[in-house]
Amino acid sequence: MRAVRAQRGCGRRVRGRAAATGARTRCDPPVRVRAARAAHVRDDDVYLCDDDGLPAELGRLGGTGTALLADPALREIVLPILRNDYRLAERYRPTQGIRLRCPVTAMIGNVDPEVTGTEARRREEVTGAPFDLRVLPGDHFYLTPQRDAVVAEVVRRLVPAPAARTLGPSTP
Known part of the structure; x- marks a missing residue:
C-alpha cells in the first residue's frame, strides 16, 4: 500500500489492486x-x-x-x-490526503494477536474503490501455512475471470 500511495502522490495512475496483510493502519491509535x-x-x-x-x-x-x-x-x-x-x-506514517483509487484487499489470520478484523477493516478508509477483508486460519504468521490460499486469493483478485463464451448454433 505504501508503494501505491507513493505512486498516487507523484500523480501516477495506478492499475490493479493493493493488498495489505497482518498490520494495523496508522489510522489506529499509535500507542496501545x-x-x-x-x-x-x-x-x-x-x-x-x-x-x-x-x-x-x-x-x-x-x-x-x-x-x-x-x-x-x-x-x-x-x-x-x-x-x-x-x-x-x-x-511509517502515510501521506495525508492521498486516497487510493484502486481496490484494496486486506488479509489477516483469524487468531492474530496483533491485528483484529475491526482494525484491518480500517484500511477501507484509504481507498475510494471497493474494499474486502479475507480472514484466513492462523496467527500473525498465517502467510507461511496458508501460502497456497494467499497466492490463490491474490491471483483471483488480480487476474480477471475469463469472459463467458457463447457458442453459435451447432452444425451437424
Whole structure:
C-alpha cells in the first residue's frame, strides 16, 4: 500500500489492486499496550526492544524461527534485520490526503494477536474503490501455512475471470 500511495502522490495512475496483510493502519491509535507484552513496550516501540525482547515478541506473535535465535552467530545477523523491519513498519506514517483509487484487499489470520478484523477493516478508509477483508486460519504468521490460499486469493483478485463464451448454433 505504501508503494501505491507513493505512486498516487507523484500523480501516477495506478492499475490493479493493493493488498495489505497482518498490520494495523496508522489510522489506529499509535500507542496501545497489549496485555501479553511488557507494559513499557508500546506497539510502535518494538524496534527499541533489547536483544531478548525482539525474539520474545516474535514468540508472542506465533513466530516459529525463534529457536534459531538462540545461536549467537545467527542472532548477530538476524536481529538487526528484524529490528530494522520493525522500525520501518512502526515509524511509517502515510501521506495525508492521498486516497487510493484502486481496490484494496486486506488479509489477516483469524487468531492474530496483533491485528483484529475491526482494525484491518480500517484500511477501507484509504481507498475510494471497493474494499474486502479475507480472514484466513492462523496467527500473525498465517502467510507461511496458508501460502497456497494467499497466492490463490491474490491471483483471483488480480487476474480477471475469463469472459463467458457463447457458442453459435451447432452444425451437424
